[in-house]
Amino acid sequence: MYIVHIASECAPVIKAGGLGDVVYGLSREVENRGHTVEIILPMYDCMRYDHIWGLHDAYKDLYVPWYDGAIHCSVYCGWVHGRLCFFIKPHSEDYFFDRGCYYGCNDDNMRFAFFSKAALEFLFISNKRPDIIHCHDWQTGLVPVMLYEMYKWHGMANQRVCFTVHNFKHQGIAGSEILKATGLNNEMYYYDYDRLRDNFNPFALNLMKGGIVYSNHVNTVSPHHAWEARYSEVSYGLGHTLELHHYKFDGILNGIDYNIWNPEIDTFIPHKYTIDKFAGKAQNRKALRDRLLLRDDDKPIVAFVGRLDGQKGVDLVHHAIYYSIHNNAQFVLLGSATEPSINKWFAHEKFFLNNHPDCHLELGFNEELAHLIYAGADIIVVPSVYEPCGLTQMIGLKYGTVPVVRGVGGLMDTVFDKDYDQHHSPDKRNGYVFYQNDNHALESGLERAISLWHYYPKEFEILQKQGMEYDYSWNNPGQQYVRLYDYLRHK
Numbered sequence: 001m002y003i004v005h006i007a008s009e010c011a012p013v014i015k016a017g018g019l020g021d022v023v024y025g026l027s028r029e030v031e032n033r034g035h036t037v038e039i040i041l042p043m044y045d046c047m048r049y050d051h052i053w054g055l056h057d058a059y060k061d062l063y064v065p066w067y068d069g070a071i072h073c074s075v076y077c078g079w080v081h082g083r084l085c086f087f088i089k090p091h092s093e094d095y096f097f098d099r100g101c102y103y104g105c106n107d108d109n110m111r112f113a114f115f116s117k118a119a120l121e122f123l124f125i126s127n128k129r130p131d132i133i134h135c136h137d138w139q140t141g142l143v144p145v146m147l148y149e150m151y152k153w154h155g156m157a158n159q160r161v162c163f164t165v166h167n168f169k170h171q172g173i174a175g176s177e178i179l180k181a182t183g184l185n186n187e188m189y190y191y192d193y194d195r196l197r198d199n200f201n202p203f204a205l206n207l208m209k210g211g212i213v214y215s216n217h218v219n220t221v222s223p224h225h226a227w228e229a230r231y232s233e234v235s236y237g238l239g240h241t242l243e244l245h246h247y248k249f250d251g252i253l254n255g256i257d258y259n260i261w262n263p264e265i266d267t268f269i270p271h272k273y274t275i276d277k278f279a280g281k282a283q284n285r286k287a288l289r290d291r292l293l294l295r296d297d298d299k300p301i302v303a304f305v306g307r308l309d310g311q312k313g314v315d316l317v318h319h320a321i322y323y324s325i326h327n328n329a330q331f332v333l334l335g336s337a338t339e340p341s342i343n344k345w346f347a348h349e350k351f352f353l354n355n356h357p358d359c360h361l362e363l364g365f366n367e368e369l370a371h372l373i374y375a376g377a378d379i380i381v382v383p384s385v386y387e388p389c390g391l392t393q394m395i396g397l398k399y400g401t402v403p404v405v406r407g408v409g410g411l412m413d414t415v416f417d418k419d420y421d422q423h424h425s426p427d428k429r430n431g432y433v434f435y436q437n438d439n440h441a442l443e444s445g446l447e448r449a450i451s452l453w454h455y456y457p458k459e460f461e462i463l464q465k466q467g468m469e470y471d472y473s474w475n476n477p478g479q480q481y482v483r484l485y486d487y488l489r490h491k
């Protein structure tokens with residue numbers, strides 16, 4: 001099969017969060033299974049060019065229709081750790097992807113509507129006819145819309161679209177301008193509740209809704225979150241749309257790339273280790289302490305790695321810092337915030353705790369430090385308000401770092417409480433789960449993990465190793481996606 005991903009991120013060249021990891025890891029797995037996979041991305045000025053091999057211009061003069069004219073683009077091509085990627089670079093005064101950031105501009109809707117249009121135009125003009133076009137999140141929600149309303153009539157009638165939602169919170173709310181720009185025009189037609197009209201704002205179009213309505217298949221990134229999206233508020237107003245399209249909606253659990261996230265071969269960590277040679281874990285703890293100037297004491301290290309965002313339960317993360325340092329543990333945080341108020345809050349905490357011997361807060365994005373934290377910490381806390389899948393708990397498990405998570409979304413599908421899980425025998429349990437979104441609930445999980453470390457170190461080690469035995473690689477999800485692609489292309 002021939003699969004083309006159209007996405008706004010692909011790790012490590014463009015990574016703001018988990019989406020990048022998934023686009024890269026899934027492509028690699030599907031390619032390893034003998035299929036042809038290509039990835040189309042925007043050519044951001046701030047992406048990590050050092051991760052691209054053999055970058056060259058593959059298509060010099062791509063004219064993408066935009067309003068009444070066209071924008072001249074070049075398409076560059078290169079290999080990102082073995083994956084063939086095409087980067088779209090527009091030459092216009094809008095400087096769509098020359099903003100020094102991936103997201104967060106006022107005209108994000110226009111930027112990614114243009115990217116969606118350019119990606120389709122590139123496929124069309126260069127005569128690429130994939131069996132499956134795999135789109136991700138609202139940024140590419142217009143791809144299936146334009147494919148079925150426009151490009152289908154120009155010889156692209158056999159392409160099938162799989163649309164994966166990684167986060168329902170951001171949906172791409174736009175005005176009618178977007179219809180004029182992309183050439184879809186016909187306002188009456190698209191402002192229909194069965195098409196793109198937002199379910200709650202009658203004056204707006206919803207790009208993610210467009211993706212759901214027009215794709216051949218829609219999935220989110222874990223079975224439990226798929227259920228939550230239909231039956232609770234975490235789909236942020238799209239529940240009804242998912243209900244209407246339930247026959248083509250499901251959840252496929254993400255994997256993590258064990259070539260990148262694996263303590264046995266990880267080049268970012270000073271001491272490699274496995275279940276059988278576990279001493280390296282303690283040596284990495286020492287290395288992490290040295291690196292972050294924490295005191296070498298007989299205490300576990302609790303960690304948080306992730307975006308500092310309302311979704312991630314920042315209030316509980318904040319509480320976890322103080323709970324840990326007051327309860328015989330150390331705390332390490334690596335996070336970046338896009339929201340100014342959250343950034344300011346954690347910058348203040350960092351300043352306040354700067355000289356604390358048991359705590360280090362690192363604000364910003366640091367891939368290499370993330371690896372050392374997963375390897376050196378004993379416990380990883382994931383107190384999310386909602387979590388479509390969550391990669392950090394799965395990475396933690398692979399590194400023998402016991403997850404303490406809130407029982408939502410994909411966290412429910414991957415972490416099984418040591419003391420209370422009903423569905424797994426004690427030797428298959430791998431962490432701690434709490435349910436309520438409050439400090440007491442968080443403490444109930446964290447307290448059990450910290451106590452086990454102090455008072456039953458042998459049992460703690462067994463729990464760590466039980467987590468390491470889980471296979472959350474791309475193997476199973478890769479198989480599921482290939483089966484899905486195959487089903488779609490015969491539809």
Ligand SMILES: Nc1ncnc2c1ncn2[C@@H]1O[C@H](COP(=O)(O)OP(=O)(O)O[C@H]2O[C@H](CO)[C@@H](O)[C@H](O)[C@H]2O)[C@@H](O)[C@H]1O
Pocket residue numbers: 016017018019021022166167221254305306307334335336364365366367370387388389390391392410
């Ligand atoms: N400051 C920092 N420095 C270095 N590395 C950092 C970092 N902050 C985060 N990371 C890394 O980024 C990834 C984050 O994974 P998450 O599952 O938390 O994704 P996120 O919420 O962004 O994405 C959404 O998409 C993913 C993928 O589908 C879903 O798992 C998730 O639930 C959904 O919210 C991990 O690899 C983590 O190590």
